[in-house]
Amino acid sequence: MRIDNFQCSKAVSVFPGKVILKANTAAFMVIQNTYWSDNARDIEPACFIQPKTTQDVSKIVAHLTTPDNIECRFAIKSGGHTFWAGAANLQGGITMDLSKLNQIDIAADKKIAKIGPGNRWGAVFEAVEKEGMAVAGGRMSSVGVGGLLTGGGLSFFQPFGGFSCDGILNHEVVLANGSIVNANRNENPDLHRALKGGGNNFGIVTRFDLHMFPKPKLWGGIFLAMDQRKKALDWLVEGSISNNDTNTMVAVSMLTPTTTLSLAVDPDVNRQPVLMEKANEMAVITNRSMAGWFGTAVVNSTAVGRPSRIGISGIPTSIYTTMKAFFSSLKDGPNTLTTAATNSSSLPGMQLQPGKFYALTSPAGIAGILGSAAETGFRLHFFSWNIKVSKTATAPYLEALTDLHKSEGAKLPLFSNPSIFFQPITSRMRHAGEAIGGPNAMGLKELLGDDDLILVAVGVRYWFKSDGDKVVKWAKEFTKMGKNMAEEKGVGSPWQYVNYSDGWQDAMGTYGKEAREFLKGISRRYDPRGTFQKQVPGGFKLGM
Numbered sequence: 001m002r003i004d005n006f007q008c009s010k011a012v013s014v015f016p017g018k019v020i021l022k023a024n025t026a027a028f029m030v031i032q033n034t035y036w037s038d039n040a041r042d043i044e045p046a047c048f049i050q051p052k053t054t055q056d057v058s059k060i061v062a063h064l065t066t067p068d069n070i071e072c073r074f075a076i077k078s079g080g081h082t083f084w085a086g087a088a089n090l091q092g093g094i095t096m097d098l099s100k101l102n103q104i105d106i107a108a109d110k111k112i113a114k115i116g117p118g119n120r121w122g123a124v125f126e127a128v129e130k131e132g133m134a135v136a137g138g139r140m141s142s143v144g145v146g147g148l149l150t151g152g153g154l155s156f157f158q159p160f161g162g163f164s165c166d167g168i169l170n171h172e173v174v175l176a177n178g179s180i181v182n183a184n185r186n187e188n189p190d191l192h193r194a195l196k197g198g199g200n201n202f203g204i205v206t207r208f209d210l211h212m213f214p215k216p217k218l219w220g221g222i223f224l225a226m227d228q229r230k231k232a233l234d235w236l237v238e239g240s241i242s243n244n245d246t247n248t249m250v251a252v253s254m255l256t257p258t259t260t261l262s263l264a265v266d267p268d269v270n271r272q273p274v275l276m277e278k279a280n281e282m283a284v285i286t287n288r289s290m291a292g293w294f295g296t297a298v299v300n301s302t303a304v305g306r307p308s309r310i311g312i313s314g315i316p317t318s319i320y321t322t323m324k325a326f327f328s329s330l331k332d333g334p335n336t337l338t339t340a341a342t343n344s345s346s347l348p349g350m351q352l353q354p355g356k357f358y359a360l361t362s363p364a365g366i367a368g369i370l371g372s373a374a375e376t377g378f379r380l381h382f383f384s385w386n387i388k389v390s391k392t393a394t395a396p397y398l399e400a401l402t403d404l405h406k407s408e409g410a411k412l413p414l415f416s417n418p419s420i421f422f423q424p425i426t427s428r429m430r431h432a433g434e435a436i437g438g439p440n441a442m443g444l445k446e447l448l449g450d451d452d453l454i455l456v457a458v459g460v461r462y463w464f465k466s467d468g469d470k471v472v473k474w475a476k477e478f479t480k481m482g483k484n485m486a487e488e489k490g491v492g493s494p495w496q497y498v499n500y501s502d503g504w505q506d507a508m509g510t511y512g513k514e515a516r517e518f519l520k521g522i523s524r525r526y527d528p529r530g531t532f533q534k535q536v537p538g539g540f541k542l543g544m
């Protein structure tokens with residue numbers, strides 16, 4: 001702590017105007033409050049340092065890695081959306097905040113968008129859409145670019161685009177010695193591969209050059225319905241088999257509050273909790289295809305003393321065929337939203353609210369709608385594992401797991417909100433990504449072959465710092481139970497997705513053996529002193 005305070009004071013004179021000390025409370029708190037979860041905000045560095053250019057990053061890294069600064073630890077932050085504490089921040093250390101590296105340059109031929117890591121996906125989508133184009137990025141507007149792309153990236157376009165990182169054509173990187181290099185298929189191709197899912201282990205990415213493609217029209221929003229768990233899970237499994245549908249992405253999420261009283265974030269006053277009662281079971285089903293993308297929620301909740309923003313309705317009996325037909329029948333045009341709202345009466349119980357819940361829109365539009373639902377103001381542990389898709393065993397596993405989640409959730413501290421979220425990671429998606437960008441860091445071909453997977457992500461939202469250890473203990477036990485059950489039912493899978501893993505999960509340790517050895521070799525070659533293993537302790541490390 002003493003060393004890092006001293007380093008911060010020293011940095012003020014070396015980098016005038018770029019260091020924000022904790023003592024400068026207002027400016028410091030502006031950055032501190034950009035961390036998404038309250039547990040990430042619990043960590044406070046001695047100072048933030050804000051580079052404005054790649055050259056600034058280079059000078060800062062060179063400064064922090066000189067022999068007399070070798071004891072100094074630092075963190076790298078882009079959007080600060082990592083759920084867990086300490087991935088992109090460092091208690092008492094120096095945190096490099098990349099938010100000023102927010103350039104978005106679109107090449108004249110509209111093939112490449114050059115994007116700074118400090119951007120949020122909402123801004124990126126809006127900029128590329130002005131040119132009639134799209135890129136594969138995060139599904140909520142506020143999510144940061146740097147962390148999503150160095151960790152992988154699940155997107156609206158994954159069925160045909162792979163992981164978002166597969167669409168990176170070039171990385172501009174600052175290495176541990178402060179040098180600035182490009183990494184692409186021709187220059188430093190091994191570093192290029194390592195940065196696609198290898199996290200912050202090799203350098204600081206100062207620019208991502210992304211593959212652009214013509215902007216598709218998407219239907220999106222939030223649809224609310226009740227008690228359709230079995231159908232939703234059958235539908236999920238159907239949509240998770242590579243050969244079933246070439247362009248559909250289905251995801252199902254269930255919020256299963258186990259207490260009769262729970263807390264939610266006030267819809268009108270950000271970061272202020274309100275009391276909810278009778279919150280039962282909620283499932284969010286999302287579908288994205290060339291014809292449509294929609295979300296469905298099963299919920300029964302009322303905010304005490306104020307109108308709930310969550311409505312109640314039912315979904316059609318034959319959810320998959322009816323909704324698919326409905327979305328396919330919608331036409332683009334000026335009156336589409338009105339038509340859609342009118343047509344919704346033909347679907348019993350379907351609630352369409354133009355502009356708010358549903359819109360024929362674009363990635364920016366949907367990311368905005370979904371982003372507005374991603375409140376902050378609570379602590380969260382979010383952890384995951386994957387299971388194999390089998391036509392017969394997967395749906396019963398997910399049913400049993402959801403029941404287990406509900407019964408085990410009752411053991412969580414009062415006012416916790418557990419949720420469980422399933423989404424496909426098909427072999428078709430992985431092949432598509434490799435066809436665009438070549439191999440990435442995860443080594444999934446070697447590890448998984450052609451297995452279709454469903455990612456199981458569990459979130460526990462909680463309110464009091466003192467409950468953190470209990471929640472982590474619960475998370476570890478529940479993960480063990482969930483994985484054991486998967487093995488028993490023959491659907492276990494070894495790999496974990498970095499961006500949906502909690503800090504206690506050794507996410508990179510689950511990559512394929514060849515991939516792990518490859519990544520260690522790249523670290524030794526490009527960072528021989530191990531700066532990004534030792535001086536940058538945050539994030540998932542290579543275990544060297």
Ligand SMILES: Cc1cc2nc3c(=O)[nH]c(=O)nc-3n(C[C@H](O)[C@H](O)[C@H](O)COP(=O)(O)OP(=O)(O)OC[C@H]3O[C@@H](n4cnc5c(N)ncnc54)[C@H](O)[C@@H]3O)c2cc1C
Binds near residue numbers: 075077117143538
């Ligand atoms: C509301 C919400 C929605 C989400 N939606 C999605 C989604 O649709 N798809 C998906 O895949 N994930 C999603 N995520 C997870 C998200 O991908 C990760 O949290 C990701 O790390 C966020 O990126 P960030 O820039 O905000 O990360 P940060 O928290 O700033 O950083 C994450 C990690 O990356 C490192 N890092 C950041 N920038 C750089 C850089 N330039 N160079 C080297 N290392 C760097 C940091 O050191 C840190 O270890 C979501 C998260 C939230 C909270």
